[in-house]
Amino acid sequence: MTVEVAVPGGRFPTPRSVAQGHDADGVDPVVALPRLLRLAQARAAWLADRLAEQVEWDGVGGVVGAVVGIGPEGLPTRTGEYVRALADLEHRERATAERLARDMLRLDLEARAGRNDAASGALIVAALREFATALGLEWESDATRRAAREAVLAVRRQAGYERPGAAGDGQGA
Numbered sequence: 001m002t003v004e005v006a007v008p009g010g011r012f013p014t015p016r017s018v019a020q021g022h023d024a025d026g027v028d029p030v031v032a033l034p035r036l037l038r039l040a041q042a043r044a045a046w047l048a049d050r051l052a053e054q055v056e057w058d059g060v061g062g063v064v065g066a067v068v069g070i071g072p073e074g075l076p077t078r079t080g081e082y083v084r085a086l087a088d089l090e091h092r093e094r095a096t097a098e099r100l101a102r103d104m105l106r107l108d109l110e111a112r113a114g115r116n117d118a119a120s121g122a123l124i125v126a127a128l129r130e131f132a133t134a135l136g137l138e139w140e141s142d143a144t145r146r147a148a149r150e151a152v153l154a155v156r157r158q159a160g161y162e163r164p165g166a167a168g169d170g171q172g173a
Contacts, residue, residue: 033104040097047090054086063087124152 054062064081071077096136128148129139 011068033100033107037100038102039091040100044090044093044097047086047093048130051086051090128152 020091027083051063056062066078066085067077067080067082068076128151132139132144132148139145
């Protein structure tokens with residue numbers, strides 16, 4: 001999936017600057033995750049630009065800072081290094097974008113599985129109708145429908161989709 005990110009006006013992106021419309025509840029993950037992904041990508045791009053500017057101005061010191069302490073002679077002495085906050089923030093934003101992209105992919109796969117389950121159910125009903133007709137049974141008969149329902153529930157139980165005894169209470173696992 002390719003998502004193009006534009007940072008309007010060179011300012012730090014906010015949810016409002018990235019949103020493309022308004023939702024009533026704003027909680028639906030199908031709507032929220034793509035927006036959050038665009039926001040994280042826009043922020044990561046903005047931070048990467050600021051980081052590049054910092055490196056232009058300060059060289060490697062724009063990314064890595066020196067930890068300085070006072071040495072035995074009373075003079076400043078370099079005692080270590082640290083990654084500057086800007087580099088850390090950019091890394092975190094990219095990690096957030098990656099996590100959101102994975103969540104969106106997982107959500108889409110789960111939605112597809114749900115659509116496949118619904119389509120499979122319709123195919124099973126159609127197959128059972130044809131089977132009943134081929135046997136000369138009337139599909140509208142309560143006895144035929146009950147037998148078909150019991151057969152489907154037995155297969156679902158065998159496949160692990162239904163709890164034993166769930167056929168009578170109408171609940172699934």
